[in-house]
Amino acid sequence: MKQFLLLLLISFFLVGCSSVDKLVKRGDNALAIGEYAEAAAWYRKAYIRTPTKDRDQRGVLSFKLAEAYRRYGNVARALGSYRTAERYHYTDTTTCLHEGDMMRMMGDYKGAREAYNRHLEKFPNDEAAIFGLRSCADAEDGADFSAIYTVKPASLFNSSRSDYYPQYAGTDGDMLYFTTTRRQVQGSDLSGITAMKPGDIYFSKKDEKGRWKTPEPVEGLNSEYDEGTASFNTAGNTMYLTICRTDGQYPRMAEIYKSQRSDAKWGKPALQKITADTLSSYAHPALAPDGRTLYFVSDMPGGLGGFDIWRVISDDKGTGIVENLGPEINTPGNELFPTFRENGDLYFSSDGRYPNFGGLDLYVAKPQAASAGWHVSHLPKPMNSPADDFGITFEHGHNHGYFSSSRSTGGRGWDKIFEFSYPEQLQTVKGWVYEQDGYELPAAQVYMVGTDGTNEKIPVQTDGSFERPVREGVQYMFLAVCDGYLNYHQTLKPDTVAAPVQHVLQFPLPSINIPVLVRGIHYQFDKAELTDSSRVALDRLVKLLRQNPNVTIELSSHCDYRGTDAYNDELSQRRAQSVVDYLIKGGVEKERLTAKGYGKSRPKVVTRKIAETYPFLHVGDTLTTARIDTLAEEQREIANALNRRTEFRVLRTTYGLFDEKGNLRPEALKKREDESSAATREEDMEVEVYD
Numbered sequence: 001m002k003q004f005l006l007l008l009l010i011s012f013f014l015v016g017c018s019s020v021d022k023l024v025k026r027g028d029n030a031l032a033i034g035e036y037a038e039a040a041a042w043y044r045k046a047y048i049r050t051p052t053k054d055r056d057q058r059g060v061l062s063f064k065l066a067e068a069y070r071r072y073g074n075v076a077r078a079l080g081s082y083r084t085a086e087r088y089h090y091t092d093t094t095t096c097l098h099e100g101d102m103m104r105m106m107g108d109y110k111g112a113r114e115a116y117n118r119h120l121e122k123f124p125n126d127e128a129a130i131f132g133l134r135s136c137a138d139a140e141d142g143a144d145f146s147a148i149y150t151v152k153p154a155s156l157f158n159s160s161r162s163d164y165y166p167q168y169a170g171t172d173g174d175m176l177y178f179t180t181t182r183r184q185v186q187g188s189d190l191s192g193i194t195a196m197k198p199g200d201i202y203f204s205k206k207d208e209k210g211r212w213k214t215p216e217p218v219e220g221l222n223s224e225y226d227e228g229t230a231s232f233n234t235a236g237n238t239m240y241l242t243i244c245r246t247d248g249q250y251p252r253m254a255e256i257y258k259s260q261r262s263d264a265k266w267g268k269p270a271l272q273k274i275t276a277d278t279l280s281s282y283a284h285p286a287l288a289p290d291g292r293t294l295y296f297v298s299d300m301p302g303g304l305g306g307f308d309i310w311r312v313i314s315d316d317k318g319t320g321i322v323e324n325l326g327p328e329i330n331t332p333g334n335e336l337f338p339t340f341r342e343n344g345d346l347y348f349s350s351d352g353r354y355p356n357f358g359g360l361d362l363y364v365a366k367p368q369a370a371s372a373g374w375h376v377s378h379l380p381k382p383m384n385s386p387a388d389d390f391g392i393t394f395e396h397g398h399n400h401g402y403f404s405s406s407r408s409t410g411g412r413g414w415d416k417i418f419e420f421s422y423p424e425q426l427q428t429v430k431g432w433v434y435e436q437d438g439y440e441l442p443a444a445q446v447y448m449v450g451t452d453g454t455n456e457k458i459p460v461q462t463d464g465s466f467e468r469p470v471r472e473g474v475q476y477m478f479l480a481v482c483d484g485y486l487n488y489h490q491t492l493k494p495d496t497v498a499a500p501v502q503h504v505l506q507f508p509l510p511s512i513n514i515p516v517l518v519r520g521i522h523y524q525f526d527k528a529e530l531t532d533s534s535r536v537a538l539d540r541l542v543k544l545l546r547q548n549p550n551v552t553i554e555l556s557s558h559c560d561y562r563g564t565d566a567y568n569d570e571l572s573q574r575r576a577q578s579v580v581d582y583l584i585k586g587g588v589e590k591e592r593l594t595a596k597g598y599g600k601s602r603p604k605v606v607t608r609k610i611a612e613t614y615p616f617l618h619v620g621d622t623l624t625t626a627r628i629d630t631l632a633e634e635q636r637e638i639a640n641a642l643n644r645r646t647e648f649r650v651l652r653t654t655y656g657l658f659d660e661k662g663n664l665r666p667e668a669l670k671k672r673e674d675e676s677s678a679a680t681r682e683e684d685m686e687v688e689v690y691d
Contacts, residue, residue, distance in 0.1 A: 062082075161196050
């Protein structure tokens, strides 16, 4: 009898092992083709059937279960399974690393740091763990702009399952499309990837009172497959979308489709073939504002790792050359969900960039015309959270819209749509108008012109200041004028910002009546050659003369009292001529320029500004040899430096306006307007903007 019972127990054990092995194999097969939820279900069954005393097997299954949960976004269950694996002493090369990742996505930065440090004890200098530690610090130190940003759930669009990737269609702001896995979608089977129904595209339209109507499915577009991430051209009559078709034996590769709208109905989607590669996914299409360049994500060969953002010129003739956006945008992690604002700013999500609060974070990439590259910025709290944040859309011309986030679903991997807004007037400009080397000019006027139609004459306050709101992406020109002074232009084009910013512009107006010091001009020792450090000051002077095309000036150079009169006269003349030659090369007519070297014959007269800076000098002092000899040694050097200077004074303000008979030339007035306008548009000149 005992022998019979022993054989029976062995038989049960062998059957149990065989059953568990089959369940694990099914889970492995499902994981291999991307059916993560189905893989988790098989692994869980195998785990339940594994005896508690078989700790090694339970550790392995816990890790496999955690991997499946992690890949379809069930952060809470993934974290629990990683911890179980660690409790069973199964520490795969990534167990502690992913445990840290999951805790970071749950907002437990202290626990995440501990997990990353445990990983680094075994794998020192591992870049992924170092990234995780740095991201924890970023999240804890990141500024919270909740007083500026308003973020709240968009309850009307959200269901009991996932709702994500909202996108406006067209520029009217009255149509919003999004992806949903709610119970009413067309597919009947649960997805092996997410354990939810396949996604469908729904839309909502505003009624006559501007309120959103109840969302409904897009007719003729949805099927039993996964449809989602719809984006649109500017007119709103072309839709690009992602479709994932089902295959029970092979991985499901995402593909990009295109649909055209005729009247109120969308046509059958047509496949947009990007490349001949059939083993890679192509998803998340976004059409650039130019209407021709299609941005998308793919894991095709040639990327930087994970999913990258790519682009291709697409039109009726097909697609052109496929281009990876490169390391300015892409990382070894995943870059997903590209979208555009009408000004060309590219928004996307990434889990591989600094800073990062956890999971996918939202970033904005601004195109840089000069370098043909991008400047990438991280969106602040509360736009980003420890969870996944992605799929943003802006109402045309406004700082409000919608985005997706899994922040409020307890780590279950369900995405919801959130509404956001921040003040339309988030930025201001404050200007200061003053006499160059002098004081404020309350009698001045400032003209403000913008590419958005702004055209305003602004009075200056008693302290010489003015202040006005400005809008991001608008090119502004400011012109300061005052009787007795030359005009001065400044330009400003504000970028998108996450917090209130005040841009400060300086308007130092050169006097027409007294000599004006040209700061920052330096010569080689005992020579007339200009140093490279003088270019900034000289280019600024070229700009000033172009902005005032009817002015002629005398450009003078002065020396200190050391050296003979003849030597100083000759050296100062050559130095003045060097400056004039530079201005001529910069495009200033030589007839407008006179070079004069005064040597040491015109010592500096102390102004109120100089006396305030150097209390040992007094207003009205002339820095002659006799006066300088009364000073201490250190003070004498300062006085000599004040005498060594380059100045200009205005000779005429009517150059080119009159003919030889004294009649006003109409063409000269037009030239004056054209040249002044051209100088204002000059974008490569130095602009003194202090933020």
